[in-house]
Amino acid sequence: MNLIEVKNLSYSYDGKINVLDDVSFVVEAGKYISIIGHNGSGKSTIAKLLTCLLEPKSGSIVAFGLKANRKNAREIRSHTGIVFQNPDNQFIGSTVRDDIAFGLENRQVKHEDMEGIIQEFASKVNMSEYLDKEPENLSGGQKQRVAIAGILAMKPDVVIFDEATSMLDPKGRNEIHETIKFMRKENPNLTLISITHDLEEAFASDHIIVLNKGKVSFEGSPKEVLQHRKELEEIGLDLPFKEKLVSLLNEKGFSLSSDESLERIVGKICQ
Amino acid sequence: MSIKFNQVYYTYSPKTPFENEALKNINFEIKEGSFTCLVGHTGCGKSTLIQHLNGLLVPSSGEVVVDDYVNTKKNRKMRRKLRDLRKKVGLVFQFSENQLFEETVEDDIAFGPQNFGVKKEDAKLIAKETLKLVGLDESFLKKSPFDLSGGEKRRVAIAGVLALKPDVLVLDEPTAGLDPKGTKELLAMVKNLNDSGKTIILVTHDINIVYEYADNVIVMDNGEVVKIATPSELFSENVEKYSLETPMIQKVTNMCFAKGLKLDINKIKNLESLVDEIAKVRSK
Amino acid sequence: MAKITLGRYVPYDSFIHRMDPRNKIFCLIALMVAVFISYSTWELTFIVGGLLALFVIVLLIVSHISFKQLFGSLKPLWFMIIILLVINCLIPPRGESPIAFSIGSFNVYWNSIFQSLKIILRLVLMISLSMILTATTKPLDLTYALEWYLTPLKIIKFPAHEVAMTISIALRFIPTILTEVERIMKAQSSRGVDFKHGKISTKMKAIISLIIPLFISAFQRSEELADAMEARGYDPKQKRTRYHKLSFHILDIFAFLLCSGLLGATIIMSHYDFTFFTPSFLPWFVVSTLFIVIYCLLVGIIESRVVS
Incomplete structure (x- = not known):
C-alpha cells in the first residue's frame, strides 16, 4: 500500500530557482526509506512539504489519501511525526516530561492519561531517569531521543527524520541509530523516512532515493543504489567504507565483492 | 612558538553549588608547525582547554605558556600582552558561521585586523588575500555573508580569524554539520594551512580525521589528558577504554597483520594509501 | 550564569513549594501591600514591621531558602541602602523631631533614622517575599498562574x-x-x-x-x-488539554485566609491606630475582600470550562 505519493513535485522559495524540480516517488507503508543528497539538494524542503509546513507549488503530494495542503494539514500531521536537525530548537517544554506532554496537549489527550503515556514513551527511548531534567542539562543525543518520544507518543503512522543526527557527536548518533532499530522492531507497521547525507546511515534502510540539485537522480534498494558508485561520488556522498575499500582494491587488480563480510574480504587479500 | 601546559586546573563557578572541575592537572607540549588533534567525548573538557590557548579562560591554577606569554592567574591583568596572544593564536569556535555580522564578506574578514589597529584599506587587502587561503574566489568579497551556503559561511568565518595572521590556528569541530564533500574540502584547506607552516590544533569527534591528518593526538576524558601519542601508536592499542572507536582503516590493517600481511604502518594515512600499501606488499 | 541567585527556582519539597502558584501570587501581593502600609506612629510602624519580618523569616525557613542565599541576592542593594541612609539623614525631617546626635553643627534627627530604617525594612521584606515566590515556584507554573x-x-x-x-x-x-x-x-x-x-x-x-x-x-x-x-499539532486557536493542572488544596485555603487576614489586619490598624471599627471603613474593607474572592471564584469557573 502506498502511504504517500509524490508526483511531479516542484518547489521554489524565491520563484526563480527550483529547489525541487519534478520530483516523484512513493512511500510504501511499513518501509524504511532514506532520502539522501548533499547540503542544498532540496531534501529538507521535502520534509517540510510532507509535514504541510510548506504547500506544493506545482505537482502534488497525496498522503494517507489526502492532498497535502493547508486545509488538510491538521489531519496529515496527525499521521506524521518529524524529528528536526537542531536538538535545541525542537525542545519546547521546560523539562523532558513537559516536552513529551506538549504534543499530547495539542491532541487533547485527557489529563488523567498523560502521565502514563509520558512514562511509557520515555522508557522506550531510555529517558525514564531524566524526566525532570531541563534541556540545558541534556546531551544532543538525549534531546533528540526526547523528541522521538514526544512524536511516538502521538502514535503516528510515519516518522520523518530530517538530518536528525547531523548535529550530534558519534555517541549521540549511535543512540539515535539504536532507537531507530528499536522502533522498527517494536512496530513493524511504522513507516520511517530518513533524510540524510550519511550513506552509511541510509544503507540501513529498505529503499534509498538519491537527490541531486532538486531532482531524483536514481532510487532503489541499497544494493541497486550501489550500482551507481560513480554518480554517488560525483554528487559528493561518501560511500560506506567497505564499498570504497573493495572498489579501490578492484582497481588494483583484485576481484572482490562487497557482499562478503570485511573479515572474508581481508582474508582474500592476504591469501 | 611552542605551546606548553603546566599543571593546569580549571574550575567553573568555584565555591558555588554549581562548582565543576573541568580540567585536572593538564600537562603537555605542542611543537611549532605540528598538526594536533584533540579528542574525547562531549563534556570531557576539550572546549575548556582550547579557551586557555588565547586567554579567554585563565587557569584556576597552573600556567599555559604560549611563546613568551604566560597565561596564569597572576598575569590576568596584562591586557596589552593579551591582545598579542589573541593575534598569535586564532580560535575558531564550533558553528563559527554564527559570528558573521557585517554586510559584506570583505568587511567581515577585515573586522578582525581592524580591531588590532590595521587601517581599513590595509585590512581590506588582507581580506582579499585571506579569502584565497580558505579557497573562495574574489567574487565573494562583495556578497553578503548571509547569502552563502553553510560550508561557504564557515570558510568566511575561518577567514575572519585567519586574517589576524595567527601562528596557531585552533578549530573546534570545524566539520560539524557539513556534508561529506564539504568536510573533505574544509580539511584539505586546513591541511594546506598546516603545510604552509601554521600550527594546527583541531578538536574533533571524527577518528578518521585524526587518523588521516594528525601528527599527534591528545585524548581527554573527564577533564584529564589520558593519552598523548601519534595516531598509529594510539590506534594500535585498544582505544575503547578512552570511549573512542577504532578507525576502519586501522581495523583492516590489524586484520592484515593477524593474517600475516606485513604492511608498513607509517605509510598508511587514508584509504588510498592503505590500498596502495596492500597492492605493493602483495605484488612482492 | 551560575551567579544569578535572585529569582532562581530551588527544587525542594516543602509546603510552600506545593502551594498552588495562583494562590502564591495572591498571597505575595497581599503581603507586599501589607508591608507597604504606613502607620501614624513609629512605634506602630516597627511593631507591625517586626511582626511581618518575623512572619517572613518563618516563611523563608519553611521554604528552605538559606539566609546566605538571601544575603547573596541583597548584595547589589547594600550600596543603595547605604546611600539611602546617608541621604535620609542629611535631609531634615518635616515636623518636630528629637535630635538623635550631632556631627559638629549638623543635626541628625530620630525621624530621619526611623524613616531610613522603615525604607530598608520594606525593601528587604519585599525582596525576601519575591524570592520566596520565585524560589519555590517553577517558572512554568508561574506562567500558568498568570494565564489563569x-x-x-x-x-x-x-x-x-x-x-x-x-x-x-x-x-x-x-x-x-x-x-x-x-x-x-x-x-x-x-x-x-x-x-x-x-x-x-x-x-x-x-x-x-x-x-x-x-x-x-x-x-x-x-x-x-x-x-x-x-x-506537533500546535494551534493556538484550537482547544488543548493540560498536562499541568493547578489544584487548590486545604493548605492553600489556610494560606489564603492567613494572608488576607494579615492584610486586613494591617489595613485596619493603619486606618484606626487601634481605635475601633467605624462603620465608614468596614464596608470598604468587606467589599474589597469580597471582590477578590469573587474574582478568583469566577476565574476558576471560566477556566474550568475553557480547559476541560
Missing part, C-alpha cells in the same frame, strides 16, 4: 493563552540564549574585540558584533521552533 489570572480578559479578546505560551517559551530559552551570548562574545573576543574597554565608538562596534549574530540566530531558532510546534 488573565483568563477573564479573553472576553475582550486578549490572547491570554498566547501570552502565557510566549512567556513559557521565553523562559525555556533563556539558558540557551545565555550560552549563545557567551559563545559569540568569546568568538568575537578571539577576533580582537574588547567588550570591556575602549572608546565609545569601538564599544558600539563590539556590541553590534554581538547583537547581530544573536538576532540572526534567534530568528532562525524561532522559525525552527515554530515549525517544530506546528508539526
